[in-house]
Amino acid sequence: MGQETHTIGIISDTHGLLRPEVAEVLAGCDAILHGGDVCQRSILRELERIAPVYAVRGNNDRDWEEPLPETLHVTLFGVSFYMIHDRKQIAEDVDGAEIVLFGHSHRFEAKAGGGAQQDGAEGKWSWRRVLSDGMKRKRTSGRALADGSDRERPRGEALPRGENEKRAENRDLAGSAAAHERQLWLNPGSCGPKRLRLPVTMALLEISENGACRIERLEIAPGGGNLRRETAAIREAVSGNLAGGAASGSWKICELHDEAPRNPEQNAGSPGSDRPPDGEEAEPAIPADIGVRIPGMIRDMKRGRPVAEIARRAGVSYEVAEQVCRMYATHPGVDVDGILRRLGL
DSSP, rough: OOOOEEEEEEEEOOOOOHHHHHHHHTHHHHOEEOOOOOOOOOEEEEHTSSOOEEEOOOTTSSSSSSOOOSEEEEEETTTTEEEEEEGGGGGSOOOOOOOEEEEEEOOOOETGGGGGGGGTTOOOOOHHHHHHHHHHHHHHHTTTTTTTTOOOOOOTOOTTTHHHHHHHHHHHHHHHHHTTTTOEEEEEOOOOSSSSSSSSEEEEEETTTSEEEEEEEEOOTTTTTOOEEEEEEOOOOOOOOOGGGOOOOOEEOOOOOOOOOOOOHHOOOOOOOOOOOTOOOOOOOOOHHHHHHHHHHHHHHHHHHOOHHHHHHOOOOOHHHHHHHHHHHHSOOOOHHHHHHHTTT
């Protein structure tokens, strides 16, 4: 007999929109995981009619009568998950999770070893910060003096107080790094309203009885219809009884094809235009100097001007103005560079 397979639908950042294409895919799933920014309780109710739902609270899921949890530990079909909306908010040990699931950036990511492969301002994950500090101590432990300087220690000089403890900690950290090689960090992207040039994506996880797993990335074409499917990560079968807590295998990340080139001139809306007709998701024209225009758009937003007027005054499409305003409203303290980064520009 063949291996029984379970399928989990993984979505995030629906922002009040459950697309028919997404619902159709989820209809064949045994469970649904949502990485936050649901925005409307009705979305959860629709999802719950399809399959059992596990969801965490996003930064836009405020003022709910029954708030969603900020984090969630759940084990489904032998695979353990840690769920949080924004990976930068992790404040606990996630070593026990085989998959760390998050959202917020609207960008699909699948990386083995988690933060070991992440850099830049967006995400120094918790465990990586600890590891980096520990490895720094390890590199200097053979020569650093008690005052913390990096001057060479003369041969035979005694170690500073506490140095042996630091070296023991470094050995523990090295073991932690090895454990993370068996951990997958997954962001399914956003399958809600399209955000400028970012694709609309979700993920499917197939789990076999023997622990073998496959992550599939699904991209929904603008305007609906076709689904583009690619295998993003796989894990071979693991030994032992999953129900008894078998040691998980290592994840292999698959190369994804580059997105098809987009021609903004073909789908551009005229400056100040209204939303595209229902069913269409035209790629709006984005001025090269959009970064210069954003401060004026924010000022107009603070003055209470409607989005259509903000778009007209800034000389951009309605979609661009709407998303700039939404980014500013839902990310307190964000600057122009942060808005551009979140919009994929």
